[in-house]
Each structure stands twice: as C-alpha cells, then as structure tokens.
Amino acid sequence: GFCWGQYNPNTLAKRTSIVHLFEWRWADIALECERYLAPNGFGGVQVSPPNENIIITNPNRPWWERYQPISYKLCTRSGNEDEFRDMVTRCNNVGVRIYVDAVVNHMCGAAGGSGTHSTCGSYFNAGNRDFPAVPYSGWDFNDGKCKSGSGEIENYGDIYQVRDCRLVSLLDLALEKDYVRSKVAEYMNHLIDIGVAGFRIDAAKHMWPGDMRAFLDKLKDLNTKWFPEGTKPFIYQEVIDLGGEPIKGSEYFGNGRVTEFKYGAKLGTVIRKWDGEKMAYLKNWGEGWGFVPSDRALVFVDNHDNQRGHGNSDGSIKPVTINEDTTCGNDWVCEHRWRQIKNMVIFRNVVDGEPFSNWWDNGSNQVAFGRGNKGFIIFNNDDWNMSVYLQTGLPAGTYCDVISGQKENNKCTGKQVYVSGDGMANFQINTDAEDPFIAIHVDAKL
Template sequence: MAMEDIALECERYLAPKGFGGVQVSPPNENVAIHNPSRPWWERYQPVSYKLCTRSGNEDEFRNMVTRCNNVGVRIYVDAVINHMCGNAVSAGTSSTCGSYFNPGSRDFPAVPYSGWDFNDGKCKTSSGDIENYNDATQVRDCRLTGLLDLALEKDYVRSKIAEYMNNLIDIGVAGFRLDASKHMWPGDIKAVLDKLHNLNSNWFPQGSKPFIFQEVIDLGGEPIKSSEYFGNGRVTEFKYGAKLGTVIRKWNGEKMSYLKNWGEGWGFVPSDRALVFVDNHDNQRGHGAGGASILTFWDARLYKMAVGFMLAHPYGFTRVMSSYRWPRNFQNGKDVNDWVGPPNNNGVIKEVTINPDTTCGNDWVCEHRWRQIRNMVAFHNVVDGQPFTNWYDNGSNQVAFGRGNKGFIVFNNDDCFLQLCKLVFLLAHTVMSFLEIKLMAIAQALKSTFLMMAKLNFLLVTLLKIHLLQFMLNLNYKI
C-alpha cells in the first residue's frame, strides 16, 4: 500500500474507528526483483537504509507518520536488520532507490557494509545456509534461505542498524517489528535496542521507549525458545493463530468449549509478552508457521469468528491483518502464485479505492474495514483491562463469556440453535451491576455467529438469523 493511502486511512477510518496503530512494510531500499515480477518478498531483501520503496520515498514516509500521529494512530515499522539481500542476486543498481550493490563481494556502499560485516566466517555449514534448525548456533550465524547474514556482534553493524532505527524514531514512529529475530542472538538485539533514542516528544511523553515485538517462530521441538527474547520486548506467538484455526475449523476433534483456559493454559507465552494474530503476510500464503489450519480472508466466515474471538479475549496484544487479493493457482497442493505482490499497474501500486459499502476496491481486501471486525475493535476498546468472567459452553462449539461488567459475547460454531436459558442469566449477571435495564427483549437465537455487548445506558438485545450479530442500540449509544 502506498504511504499516501496509509495516511488517508489513518485520517478517514482508523482514528475514527478506534484503531491504535499500523504496522507498515519495511520502508528502506530493497532489491527490485523482476523474475518473478516484483514479488512481495522483495521488501525483505534490503540493499541500504535509505527510505525509498515502491510504497514511497522519505518525504512521503515523513508525511504519513506525521498525519497518522496527528490523529492518534501510531506507526510501527517492520525492521529487517538480520540480513541484507540474497547472495544470488546480481550486482548492479536494480533497487528501489537505484543504489549500487554487489552481494557477491558483500559490497553495499550506500550503508556502507563490506565483507567484514557479515557472518560468512562464523557459519560452519558447507552451503553457508541454515541446514539444521536443531542447531541454535547455525540458525543464528548462517544464512536464512541465502540472505546475507549480518554480523550483529560487531559494534559497527549495531551502530549502522541503530542509526537507521533512530532516524525512524526521530521522524515519529512508535516502535518496531523485528523481522527474523529468531535468527539473531538475543544479546545482539539488546545491544542494538540499547542504542535507540526515546520516542519523539512531539507525539509521545518525554522518555517514552519504542514498542518492540520480535518475530520468533517457536512451535516447540527446537532449541531456540521465545522466552530467550522476553528481555527485549514482546514476541510473536505463532501457536495462537495455528491453534485457533484448528479449533474454529473443528479439526482433530477440537471444540470451542476447550478455549476456556485459552492463553497460557494452551502453552502460549505469558500474556504480557505475547503479540497475537490470526494470520500474517507469511502464513496466509503457506509460508512461515501454522500450516493449513491458518484462517485467512479466503475463509471469510470462519475468519471473522476467529478475529472476533481474538479481539474479545484478554490474552496478548492483538494485531489485525489487512491484505490484498492475488490470483491463487494451486498445483499439487501449493499455490504457485504465492509470490504475487500488491495490486499494481505496470509496477506502480494501485490506489486504495473505497466502495459505497465502505469496503476497499482495486483488489485491496482491507479486513480492518469489514463491519464485523470494525465492531469488534470497538468492543475490544470498551472492555480493555476488564477481567475474563462468566464463561459458558455447551460442551461443544457454543461458548460465551464476559469481560468484567462492560461486555459479554456469544459464539455459535455449531450446526444447531443456541440454547438461551443459562446464557440469559449470565448476560444479566454481567450487565445488572452497572446498567439500569429499562427493556431487554431476547428473541429466539437461530444460527448466529456471535453477539457482542458493550456498556449502554439503555439496552435492547435482539438475536436474529444473521451472519454476525451486533448490538441493537437505542439513540443514546454510549461506550
């Protein structure tokens, strides 16, 4: 997505609808790959730290950050600091800013980096790439799929990375996703973070530190553990989306009733260390972690339920995906078009157009604009900080729970009607302590997906046969 479109979205939609921030793709110069034609993953092959990509240049980046901050929406940068581009890329100036680079000689003069700044001498595999994920040293000192591995133990490399990140902080970003953190030593990451500036006081309180979340794929069974990175910030909990997808799909006998102890009870990292999500840019394409259980916008009905559950539940720090469509082409079970980059006209990213129903056009999916997800963001904001209460389940795939005395939510993933007797009692128990109910009318619940409640002065809840139940509100709607 172009930076101008992100700035517009902050102003016209994200701020008014209660979204707190945006994670943006890596904003620094990358290889321009033409075979295949401009794949999405070229953004993860840097050649310099200049702010210049197909999404926009430095002036456009600064404009986006300023406009988003001015309406209270923070920018979080996906920072690629583990590596530079692939070793097989040809030397030249085929990059988004036109800078010269030569991967073969490890020459990146626009930084500058040279052969001294890479881990070639430390890696002990014959190929120079990671060959065994049960060897923690290999995972951190060798190349990830051929990407030139930076020597982060060297203060010069740490300083160049910190210089890049500090430039972004001074512009006004609020924090960073650290790509491929599993492939860096935790101590090296800490050494870089220790060099970072405080956040820009034009938008943040004096002395504020950047929000850090690290991409660490830890599904168990390997020596590298997410817990090694807790001292640096939050970590991505990849088990979250994989397990939730299995439950919502009802695979392997899983049921929503099993979600009563969702979170640490499922072997996840502590809530205050977790960054959680249903899908991300990798695993919605079958890359990364999670496998076939991952729910995406292609599975719209189940996906809305999963995102709704995530936003209703108190575990972790939540992130909602916003995607684009591409022409999937499955051959032997694999999408051979999983590389396709964002919607474009001859390489120029298409504008994000807005349809009359407020969804996006031009092949932008914009899940964050889906009515159901938008409403659950509002619910999430209302119940923030409230305890998990009044769990109900039918022993199968009908569940409900409260969030203190501010919210109550119901999910029905069964192929039968929802039984309301106990549910009405729990719902009333949730609202009676804070709300003078002048009228509550509950009709028969048919095949509903979920109902959400928030704090109102006057309440009328009606369950109808619609895909996603929302609040039926009077004119005095206050949350």
C-alpha cells in the first residue's frame, strides 16, 4: 500500500547506507557523489540543514548555529539555492539520494537578539518572536502553552514540557496551528520539488506525533524526474530514547522510521567490554536487545552530536580537498573513505536481503556469522590469538579479506581466505592485528 512509503529510503536497489556529510558545502557533496559515493555503492547523503540560520559569533560560528532557523530560504554556509539544486540534480543523476536535516520544531534561541545577523541577511527579532522572512510572529509560538516556570524544558519526565516548552531556550513553534504546519510543509515541499528523497526530522521527541503527522500529510510525492510516480518521501525522526523517560520512540512509528540511539550506545559498551558485556551476547542483537524493530529503525554508531564541525578563521566552511592517498585534506576527516568503512558499505550491499546464518562464538569475545551464501565476517576482541575452522556458508574458492585490503586486478591487496568445497575455512586473527576482524563476500572472490 502507498501508506507505507515513509519507511522506504528510496535508494537504488542494492544500496543500503546513508553517509552524513555534516557541514559539507553543496559543491563538495555534488563532487563526492560523482567521484566516490556512486562508484562505491553509497545509497544517499544526509546533508546539514539547508535553510537560513542565525549567525552566532560568541563562540565564533559554532556548528550548532545551523540548528537555529531564521527562515526557510535556502542559503547557509554550505551554499545558496542554486548550489543546492545543482547538488541534488548531480547526486540523483548518479543514483545517490539526498536527505535533508529538517529543523522544524523551533526557530533561534530566545536571546538571539534582533537584526540581520543571519545567513541570508533576513531581518528578525527573537525577543518579539518576529521572523518576517517566513513570516512567523508571536502567535506562532508555544510560550503561552508551556507550563514550566522558566519557559524551558526543566523536567524530561513531563511529556507536556518536553513538547510545549523551549529546548535549550530555542523558540518553540506552535505546530498545532494549521498556519505553522502549512509553512513547515511549504518548506519541505520546496525541497521535494528540487528532488530530495526524504528528511531527517530534527528534535522529533519535542513535537507531538499528531502535529508531525499533520504536516507530513501535507507533503507531496517525490519528483518524478528521478522517482517512480506516487513515491513518498523517506521520513526518519530524531528521537533520543535511551530508556528512563516517558516518551518512547514507538510513539512515532506511524510517521516514519526512528533513530535508534541505543544501537551505537550498546555496541560501544560491548566492544569496550563494559558492564560485563561480551560479543557472544550479540547473537540476538537488535530486537532481542529491546531495540526499535528493524523495519522502523535508522541505526548508526556515531553521529554529529558527539563530534564537531570544522571551519576557517573567517567563519566560512573550508572546501573538502582529496589527498593523493584518497583521504580528505584541509583538516576534514572522511570516515566514509576509510578502506574498512567503504568496503563494509559494499559488503552490506552484497548481502542485502540474505538471512543471518552460521553464528559461532567462543563464549567470550570471538564471534562470527554469515549472511546466507553471500558473505561472512569474524571478530577477535579477546586478549588471545584465535585460530578456528568454521562453516562460512560460502561457495568454494579464494576470497580477499575486505578489511586488511581488497580485490584489485584479480589479486588480494590484504589477507586471503580459502573456502573448501564444504564451505569450511580456517581463520587466524592475532591480537596484534591492525584490525582484529576479517570479512569476505562473493564479490571479493578471485
């Protein structure tokens, strides 16, 4: 049915990962789609908020100023509307989708002042709740609805405060008003017309699910230049639900997928062996750990909230340069270009749709599993060397490990793994290995 479209990322077939190119310029993302992301099987890019934001100078131009909207005009440090359109067109033309980080819960901070210190130069007056470039006025905010003493969220145990009061002083939009819902939808529909494939909804926990449903119901289908007729935008909602609060990610399933922050948090705990955790316990990873169901989850290990942006002394964004060795220069860190990450993006594409199979563990921190007859991965996170003979489920042959190297010109640049006619293979991983894991798949077979 058409009503389930908001859960589908609208990526090309056999493309299963989204890379967040946080704070990149639109011109650099367009280039990266063409020269790297498309050839390596990336499904799409999550971009930083493209709408006009406040300019903050104390501290000097922090990354989080982009989470303080002034209007829905498309001009930011990442570029103007023409550059944004060019990026979306060029990325779509090579089969890489664009997902917009939509900041629609709030405008700028209450102490944002008045003037034209905004990335398009639009006038605003935060004290008067006046944003004429939208336009929003005092009537369009939740100040009267909030029941906390300060007007801020003081108690996360009170769902009314979380949704109706100001998140870290950010002016909270009154999304129960049809006018506000229409302005939000108008902004998102403008982006759909340009060709985006979907949205990350920022601060979804701070909006009532029904108010979100109301503006999402106003969205158009995706642009038929790149998407089949009747395709709905992909929706994934930022809901930080680590347990211990009354608001649950499940309240938002009707609107689309939900970010599963427990995924990275728990995985980090296991890999570090904290709290008595061990990798053997990962056998029922996912729903078995109380996570959001697979068909409603958007998962990640790391995200921008625990990293930081970059910039020049003049507050502009540095271009992304590419070094001879394919890493990024100009102080940018491009994890998606690290061999191990890029090759596991490809691994995930190759095994897409295959069943979880051939699990093995040593009762501690050595584990292995396959995905049907397409791929197999094994880890040694114990403090002793490992040598095991395991069923991989793979066809017989010689495979290149895609962690220590890859298949190039019909040779392996890293380790080789021999799988015998019965699917068995020997794996040796010593504790001094640069990366104590090995991954093989059918597209890396000699």
